[in-house]
Amino acid sequence: MLELQNGTVVFLPGTVNERVALNNVSFTLKDGDFVTVIGSNGAGKSTLLNAVSGAYPLTSGRVLLDGKDITRLPEHKRARYIGRLFQDPLKGTAPNMTIEENLGLAYGRGRRRGLSAGVKKADRELFRELLKDLDLGLEDRMKTKVGLLSGGQRQALTLLMATIVTPSLLLLDEHTAALDPKTSRQIMSLTDRIVKEHEITTLMVTHNIQNALEYGNKTLVLSQGRLILTLEGSERDHMTVEALMRLYSANAADALSDRMIL
Amino acid sequence: MSLIILTDGLRLGLIYAIMALGIFISFRILNIPDLTVDGSFTLGMAVFAVFAMDGRPFLGLLLAPLAGLAAGCVTGLLLTKLKVQPILAGILTMTGLYSINLLVMKESPNISLFNSGTVFSLAETILPGFLKPYVNFLFPALVLAALTLLLLLFLRTQLGMSLRATGDNEAMVRASSISADRMKILGLALANALVSFSGAMMAQYQEFADISFGIGMVVVGLASIIIGEAFLGRRSIVCNVLAAILGSVLYQIVISLVFSTGLNTLFMKLLSAVILTVALAVPLVKDAVKKGKSGRAAVKRGEPNDA
Numbered sequence: 001m002l003e004l005q006n007g008t009v010v011f012l013p014g015t016v017n018e019r020v021a022l023n024n025v026s027f028t029l030k031d032g033d034f035v036t037v038i039g040s041n042g043a044g045k046s047t048l049l050n051a052v053s054g055a056y057p058l059t060s061g062r063v064l065l066d067g068k069d070i071t072r073l074p075e076h077k078r079a080r081y082i083g084r085l086f087q088d089p090l091k092g093t094a095p096n097m098t099i100e101e102n103l104g105l106a107y108g109r110g111r112r113r114g115l116s117a118g119v120k121k122a123d124r125e126l127f128r129e130l131l132k133d134l135d136l137g138l139e140d141r142m143k144t145k146v147g148l149l150s151g152g153q154r155q156a157l158t159l160l161m162a163t164i165v166t167p168s169l170l171l172l173d174e175h176t177a178a179l180d181p182k183t184s185r186q187i188m189s190l191t192d193r194i195v196k197e198h199e200i201t202t203l204m205v206t207h208n209i210q211n212a213l214e215y216g217n218k219t220l221v222l223s224q225g226r227l228i229l230t231l232e233g234s235e236r237d238h239m240t241v242e243a244l245m246r247l248y249s250a251n252a253a254d255a256l257s258d259r260m261i262l
Numbered sequence: 263m264s265l266i267i268l269t270d271g272l273r274l275g276l277i278y279a280i281m282a283l284g285i286f287i288s289f290r291i292l293n294i295p296d297l298t299v300d301g302s303f304t305l306g307m308a309v310f311a312v313f314a315m316d317g318r319p320f321l322g323l324l325l326a327p328l329a330g331l332a333a334g335c336v337t338g339l340l341l342t343k344l345k346v347q348p349i350l351a352g353i354l355t356m357t358g359l360y361s362i363n364l365l366v367m368k369e370s371p372n373i374s375l376f377n378s379g380t381v382f383s384l385a386e387t388i389l390p391g392f393l394k395p396y397v398n399f400l401f402p403a404l405v406l407a408a409l410t411l412l413l414l415l416f417l418r419t420q421l422g423m424s425l426r427a428t429g430d431n432e433a434m435v436r437a438s439s440i441s442a443d444r445m446k447i448l449g450l451a452l453a454n455a456l457v458s459f460s461g462a463m464m465a466q467y468q469e470f471a472d473i474s475f476g477i478g479m480v481v482v483g484l485a486s487i488i489i490g491e492a493f494l495g496r497r498s499i500v501c502n503v504l505a506a507i508l509g510s511v512l513y514q515i516v517i518s519l520v521f522s523t524g525l526n527t528l529f530m531k532l533l534s535a536v537i538l539t540v541a542l543a544v545p546l547v548k549d550a551v552k553k554g555k556s557g558r559a560a561v562k563r564g565e566p567n568d569a
Contacts (some may be wrong), residue, residue, distance in 0.1 A: 053437075079439035092437065094430035101423055108420050109439045115416070118423040161438070 002029040002052065002169050002201060007061040009047050009225075021047040023225035024061070029169070029218075032199045036212040039222035040252075045205040048222065049173050052203065054078040066168055080110035083162030083200075085155070085175035092158030095147030099138060099157065102146055103127045106161035130160055134190065152183035156190060163194050170195065172204040176211075188215065209241045223252035264522075269399065271518035275511030276402040277463045278482065282490075282506040283413055284456030285483035290502060291417075292429040292449045294341070297352030297480055301359030302333040302454040304476035306461025308366040311373040311471035319381045323462050329366075330458025331451045333359060338447030363473055371473040381466050402463060409456070410503060417499055425449050426499070457483075478531045485538040486510035492544065513537070 009022040022044045029035055039045050050056040052063055054075035062071045070078055086092055093102050104119035104127075119127075124142070131139040134156050138149075146154060155175060162170060172191065176184040192215055195202050206212050212219050219236060221229035221244075228251045231239055281303060288296035306326040313322030333355055340351040367373055386397045393400060416422045427435045428445040435442045457479070465471045490509025494501050516537070521527060 074441075076436045076439055076441045079437050084437050086433070091431070091433050094427040094434055096430045097423070097426060102427075104420070105423050105427055105438050105440075108424075111420075113420040113424045113440060115419045115421055118418050118420050 001031050001064075001066055002203070003062075003064040004028075004048075004052065005062045005064070007048070007051055007063070008059050009044075009051050009056055010059040013059065020225050022051060022058075025222075025225075025227045026061075027220060027227060027230070029201050029203060031201055033218060034195055034202045034216035035204070035218045035220060036216045037203065037205045037220045037222060038207070038209055038212045042224070043222040044225040045222055046173055047225075049084075049171050049203065049205055052169070053082055053084055053171055081168040082171060083167035083169070084171045085158055085162055085173065087174040087177050089151040089155040089158065089178055092161065093146045093154050096145060098143050098145055099131070099149075100124060100127055100142040102157065103130075103161060103164060106164050109165045109167075130164065134160065150183075152179050152187060155179060155183075155187050159187065159191060159194065163198060163200060166198045166200060168201065170200045170202040172202065172206075174205050174207055177207055191215075209244055213239055213241065213244070221248060221251075223248070228252055264519075267518045267522045268515060271515030272511055273399055273402065273467070274518070275514035276399070276406050277460060277467055278486065278514060279406055279460075279507040279510035280402075280409060280463060281457045281460035281479065282483050282486045282510040283409060283503065284453040284460065285480065286487055286503065286506040287413075287425075287449050287456070288453040289484060290429075290487065291426055292446060292453075294348045294429075294446070294450070295352070295480075295484075296334075296337060296450060296453060297349060298333055298337045298355045298359075298450070298454050299352075299457050299480040299483060300476045300478065301356035301363065302330045302457045302476075303461040303464075303479040304363045304471075304473060305329050305333055305359055305366070306458030307465040307471040307475055308363045308373075308473075309458070310462035310465045311375060312366060312368065314375050314378045314380070314466070315373065317378065319378070319384070319466065323381060323459070323466075326462035327455040327459040330454040330456070330461075333458070334451035334454030335447055337454070338450040341450070342443035342446055360473070367471060367473065373471045375465065375469040375471070378469075380469065398467070402467070405463070406507065409459075410507065414500060414503060421448075478534055481531075481534050481538050482513065483510075485534060485541050486513045488538070488541040489513055492541070 005026050007022055007025045008020070011017075011019045011021055025044070025048065037045050037048065047056065051058050054070070054073060054077075058071060062069055064070065065078075065081055094105070100119045104123060107123060127142065128139045131142070136153055136156055138153065138157065146157065149157065159175075175191070176187045179187060188211060194200070202216070204216065213236065217232065219231040220227055221231070229247065281299070285296070285299060288294050306329065309326040309329045310319070310322035313319065313325065337351050337355040340346040340354055341348055346354065364371070382397050382401055385401045386394055389397055389400070417426060424435065424440045425445050425448060427438070427440070428442050428449070432442045435445065461476065464475070486509035487506045488509065489512055490505030490507070491502070493508060494505040496502055496505070517530070517533065520533065521530070
């Protein structure tokens with residue numbers, strides 16, 4: 001369970017460039033919730049994820065994960081419980097290390113890193129099975145350096161790495177936005193499958209309203225750092241992209257950009 | 263004559279290769295150009311020399327890397343906790359170490375070990391008779407082989423992989439619940455432990471320690487790594503480590519050959535700077551030549567009447 005209580009992030013406080021990126025946002029994700037987040041550029045979507053992951057500190061407010069206050073925990077310590085995918089597919093993997101080494105590192109999440117083998121024999125079998133599930137042929141290339149893979153393959157691998165030890169929370173930061181439409185769809189359905197299979201509590205930021213309504217069970221709409229709408233239940237089930245656009249312009253000061261309709 | 267030069271270069275190369283392994287950790291694995299090396303090499307020499315003078319060379323060999331470890335930790339802490347730029351962090355430690363090294367050497371700029379029992383002479387007593395003449399070669403070779411093996415094994419452990427990933431993709435490391443700061447400190451500590459150990463071996467081999475011996479060592483180490491990579495490439499971690507060793511040996515053989523012609527040794531540092539510059543320039547020149555050639559070829563193809 002994730003709880004954000006009055007989350008506020010202010011950049012450059014006390015200067016002329018002061019900007020409130022996240023303004024008193026509160027919400028709760030119940031266990032197994034798959035929540036999508038939309039909003040126009042600068043609405044605070046990425047700031048929200050960064051505040052939850054610990055990349056940016058909250059200026060005020062609290063973050064609670066499974067009832068524990070993690071507001072003051074540094075990013076790498078939160079990462080024991082939080083899996084994360086970035087928009088840039090290159091950001092989630094170490095390019096000069098092999099596929100199995102990357103998976104080996106991810107598999108050690110939350111454990112003390114000692115002098116035990118980085119990739120154990122038994123692990124290798126597990127990795128092979130999991131890679132086979134991705135259906136990208138990566139199971140036969142486990143000794144290949146990750147830098148040689150395509151963006152889509154790397155993002156699929158990152159998804160596997162983020163969930164190989166089931167996290168308490170999965171953060172997806174427009175993780176299909178940098179991929180071509182076909183690969184983007186593949187990664188999105190793969191994400192949906194893995195999230196459902198392991199019932200992972202997930203927070204997904206997206207530019208794609210269609211995706212935001214299609215996947216998950218709840219949608220948050222942000223505008224200029226504020227949470228202006230929460231869609232769930234039958235209201236969300238009957239929501240269309242057009243209706244959401246109308247609802248948005250009635251509630252927000254700015255308009256959703258055109259590219260979000262796509 | 264030339265055989266002596268060759269074996270001399272080989273022996274020096276084996277000892278400097280230990281340093282090259284250290285610089286490989288900081289420069290290639292962590293992607294940090296670590297200037298602590300110039301100070302920690304001398305630190306290793308100094309620590310070894312004072313213990314060797316006391317007739318305890320083995321204790322000196324043991325404590326020298328620990329001193330280097332501490333020096334690396336200082337640079338690591340400056341880099342991570344105080345957010346000092348990598349180059350500056352190394353310079354700060356290196357500068358501070360100059361005083362510390364003098365202090366260790368009891369305020370004398372050089373220590374002679376000519377009359378002290380050496381590790382080599384002790385190792386000689388253990389070796390079987392027919393190998394005794396080769397002790398100056400065998401001892402560093404065995405030590406280097408053992409360290410190389412340990413390093414390669416370490417780089418395959420969870421900790422070693424975390425270290426490698428830190429230099430490769432820091433964002434990914436933090437997202438995998440690894441403290442990138444701690445890995446940088448660990449890497450710099452290990453790197454300088456190896457460098458100091460190499461310094462101690464060098465003090466043993468040359469039978470003296472000198473306060474200014476370490477100046478320019480980082481250049482020697484980097485040149486060795488880059489030269490080795492020119493021959494072996496950068497395909498795998500084993501390949502990279504072997505490249506550092508091969509490069510180090512080749513570098514020392516070249517240096518020995520050059521100075522065997524009677525060139526004034528005051529050109530030593532200048533030569534090492536020139537060698538590194540050339541080693542850095544070669545890939546760029548190669549690229550330019552390749553482009554130039556294909557460019558000219560294209561022009562030629564566009565002009566069928568030519569030739």
